[in-house]
Amino acid sequence: MIRMTLAEVTHAVGGTLHVHTPDTPETTVSGVVDTDSREMGPGSVFVAKPGETTDGHLFVDAAVEAGAALAIVERRLDAPVSQIVVPDAVAALSDLARVVVARVRAGGELQVIGITGSNGKTTTKNLLARILQDEGPTVAPRASFNNEVGAPVTMLRVSDHTRYLVSELGASRPGRIAELAGLITPDIGAVLMVGLAHAGGFGGVEATQKAKTELVEAVRPGGVAVLNADDPRVAAMAAVADTRGVSVRWFGRATNADVRAEDVEVTASGTTCTVVVGEQRLPLRLRVLGEHHVMNALAAITVAQVLGVDPAASVARLETVEIAERWRMQPMGSDRVRIINDAYNASPDSMSAALRTLAQITEPGQRKVAVLGAMSELGEQAGEEHDRVGLQAVRLRYERIVVIGTAARRLYLAAISEGSWDGEAVFFETADEAFEYLRAELRDGDRVLVKSSNSAGLRFLGDRLGESFS
Known part of the structure; x- marks a missing residue:
């Protein structure tokens, strides 16, 4: 996290500060912000999140022993650390993420990308991060950090030098993507597909489509929506983008896609295809197994192109990726x-x-x-x-x-x-x-x-x- 005083963090989360000697409201923190005490280090901030099976407040002492300099809690504890008491620790985590991302964006060249879809979010996030890390300091989620805790924890990893923030946005209910995307107001929003994943929580695929559209609605005016040309439900989101002054770039296998794949072939050692971008025809050999990952690669290449990365460079970097993520093909x-x-x-x-x-x-x-x-x-x-x-x-x-x-x-x-x-x-x-x-x-x-x-x-x-x- 960027360096902030205890007073600044308190203002950001709307809490009440209780300093522990020798701290003062002007004492600064700049370490990791997390709900996991095992992730703590010197100068870090521990967020004591109540859970279904345990309570983060039980781990404040362990967090302090690991180096935590501040605890955000829902009740004041007898612990040797400065504390900010808030009504809702998870909401405070989001509030802090919103402030931190806005500060970094105002003071530098931070570009923010949001990714959602019923499938492929984590793979696409990893592929895009691999492309962008050669362009400049990049922050992307670990594993599938895409919910109301994981997404802001990732956002809070940005520093004053971060050039790209890639946010994976999942949806456990209608309105969740709007909330998470609202923390960062993406410059680019990529929607991969609308399927039946989590449909039970939404009431059907139409409701899932509406939930994924929330990302397009959150993209800043003048930004870009990167949409799947092969998925009619995703393609329909172009109309929403148009009403918001958001331009559209298409990926897929359809002939109208700005970045498309031809001659796809699946083998035991990976998947090959030709990536077509304008007049460029670029052979791509993905080591990641599965024809469906070609679409994820196309989405990553498209986002990177919007950010000014030559598709040839993107293809070369993607060919170095051996697996999408642990436990994924x-x-x-x-x-x-x-x-x-x-x-x-x-x-x-x-x-x-x-x-x-x-x-x-x-x-x-x-x-x-x-x-x-x-x-x-x-x-x-x-x-x-x-x-x-x-x-x-x-x-x-x-x-x-x-x-x-x-x-x-x-x-x-x-x-x-x-x-x-x-x-x-x-x-x-x-x-x-x-x-x-x-x-x-x-x-x-x-x-x-x-x-x-x-x-x-x-x-x-x-x-x-x-x-x-x-």
């Missing part, structure tokens, strides 16, 4: 038994894309094995969408379909109904049971996809399988 195991661990998150769109990818990279004589868990937050559409995944796995001729967890049982039943009733589809209540089955069942040449929502926990099963067959 992450190759593990060995050539003998290849594990693709893609179990950090799952939606109907990403599940379908992952199943197609493994089918595309599996050679004749090799078996396709799908290890699948539940897709969360689909609401009333959960049953039908799990049915679709089971049907798709059978129709892609997966030799083994291993389904784990009661919440995913309907996927298993759909696979059986479609014809995988002779041992091809199996069901286990727990990941441990599935691991024992797979350790005995997998053989040389097998290609294995592990895919589920984060809540199902199969990413750890993927890790175990990767280690077992390394």
